[in-house]
Amino acid sequence: MVPLTRKYMPTKLEEIIGNEEAKEAIRKWLTSVLHGKKEKPIMVHGPPGIGKTSLAYALAREFDLELLEISSSNLRDKASLEKSIRPAFYSKTIFGKQRIILIDDIDAMTKDDRGGMGELADLVKDAKIPVMLTANVTSDPKMKSIKQFVHQIQMKKVAPSDIAHLMHSIMQKEGIKITEEMVSKIATGCSGDVRSALNDLESSVFNIRDRKVDEKTVLRTIFKSSTLSGARYASSIMDMDRDMLKLWLDENIAREYEDKEEIAQAFQWLSKADVFDGRIMNRQYYGYLRYSMTLMTAGVGLSKKQKYAKISEYQFPLYLMEMSRSMFTRAMSKSIATKIGKMVHTSSKRVMPQISFYANLVKRDAERAKIFYSLTDDELEFLMGIAG
Numbered sequence: 001m002v003p004l005t006r007k008y009m010p011t012k013l014e015e016i017i018g019n020e021e022a023k024e025a026i027r028k029w030l031t032s033v034l035h036g037k038k039e040k041p042i043m044v045h046g047p048p049g050i051g052k053t054s055l056a057y058a059l060a061r062e063f064d065l066e067l068l069e070i071s072s073s074n075l076r077d078k079a080s081l082e083k084s085i086r087p088a089f090y091s092k093t094i095f096g097k098q099r100i101i102l103i104d105d106i107d108a109m110t111k112d113d114r115g116g117m118g119e120l121a122d123l124v125k126d127a128k129i130p131v132m133l134t135a136n137v138t139s140d141p142k143m144k145s146i147k148q149f150v151h152q153i154q155m156k157k158v159a160p161s162d163i164a165h166l167m168h169s170i171m172q173k174e175g176i177k178i179t180e181e182m183v184s185k186i187a188t189g190c191s192g193d194v195r196s197a198l199n200d201l202e203s204s205v206f207n208i209r210d211r212k213v214d215e216k217t218v219l220r221t222i223f224k225s226s227t228l229s230g231a232r233y234a235s236s237i238m239d240m241d242r243d244m245l246k247l248w249l250d251e252n253i254a255r256e257y258e259d260k261e262e263i264a265q266a267f268q269w270l271s272k273a274d275v276f277d278g279r280i281m282n283r284q285y286y287g288y289l290r291y292s293m294t295l296m297t298a299g300v301g302l303s304k305k306q307k308y309a310k311i312s313e314y315q316f317p318l319y320l321m322e323m324s325r326s327m328f329t330r331a332m333s334k335s336i337a338t339k340i341g342k343m344v345h346t347s348s349k350r351v352m353p354q355i356s357f358y359a360n361l362v363k364r365d366a367e368r369a370k371i372f373y374s375l376t377d378d379e380l381e382f383l384m385g386i387a388g
């Protein structure tokens with residue numbers, strides 16, 4: 001699944017919400033540089049997730065420029081700096097296309113003692129083409145040298161109402177439904193950070209929409225997968241715990257796979273997962289969780305040589321069925337024994353081992369016994385079932 005932030009990364013300036021003034025100033029600046037006017041490079045600064053990087057990409061697209069992104073590590077390599085980077089600041093591409101240079105997150109460089117700021121300042125000060133720098137904050141003293149060579153443009157947090165509006169439009173395109181209350185909670189809680197709002201939207205939808213797949217869909221995802229990540233995806237959509245998944249796999253491996261080697265292989269992975277789970281429980285070492293999960297999903301899923309085209313009828317784990325049957329039997333016997341005990345003046349504990357004796361007694365005259373012991377229809381039926 002492509003993250004919403006990537007799928008909805010703005011491709012045009014108008015798709016970048018908020019910061020209208022800053023956008024307009026940047027548009028003017030770019031137009032002016034492209035018309036050959038001498039302008040300083042711009043340094044766009046502001047809090048995270050408001051569209052600084054996206055803006056550079058949207059600009060390039062809208063003005064049909066080639067975007068060249070330069071990172072701080074590029075600046076440290078003296079040889080490549082002189083040979084390929086510096087020339088780019090003065091010229092078009094070899095095909096004659098105009099360039100825009102993006103130097104993203106320059107404040108990250110100041111955290112690094114090896115510097116780079118000096119080189120950067122030296123590089124941008126005589127640039128002949130549009131250069132855009134971005135930063136979260138510009139207050140670091142190390143940025144002093146660069147500031148005199150750039151024109152600063154501030155971008156601010158995006159207003160909750162603009163964020164809510166964007167969320168609605170994405171929800172409509174994606175067919176996502178969440179409550180208005182949730183939308184406004186996300187839009188106001190993200191402190192103007194659009195990226196974090198979209199990530200929150202995605203995770204809240206994930207919980208509501210995708211989490212609820214049934215056991216058979218989980219099995220199908222595992223058995224029919226052809227890649228590691230495809231099989232592992234099952235763990236993120238399933239609505240059951242690992243022990244339950246193990247039981248379901250145990251019951252159904254041989255229903256899906258037909259080749260003996262594949263079946264053996266799949267059980268081997270499953271048992272290894274079980275070994276890890278044992279260690280997780282014994283040592284409380286939850287770091288093993290991802291191994292156990294991967295063995296269960298990808299191990300089992302990739303044990304086949306080829307995907308089976310058939311549609312298998314997956315079964316509820318027999319083990320659980322028997323367990324629940326015996327639990328049902330116990331619960332039923334207990335309630336009947338309590339009722340009988342009351343009438344014969346003894347404890348249910350004493351009646352329990354003799355329940356089949358009483359069942360035979362009841363069978364002799366079921367109707368009277370039902371009234372005498374105040375049995376329900378189900379209880380009577382149960383007793384008739386175990387009577388000899």
Ligand SMILES: Nc1ncnc2c1ncn2[C@@H]1O[C@H](COP(=O)(O)OP(=O)(O)OP(=O)(O)O)[C@@H](O)[C@H]1O
Binds near residue numbers: 005016017105196
């Ligand atoms: N103003 C906005 N309009 C629309 N989408 C936005 C906006 N700001 C951020 N986004 C969404 O968030 C994602 C990340 O935004 P972007 O990388 O441009 O933020 P940034 O300001 O560069 O953050 P950082 O300071 O962490 O580098 C984008 O791909 C987009 O989906």
Ligand SMILES: [Mg+2]
Binds near residue numbers: 053105134
């Ligand atoms: Mg950025």
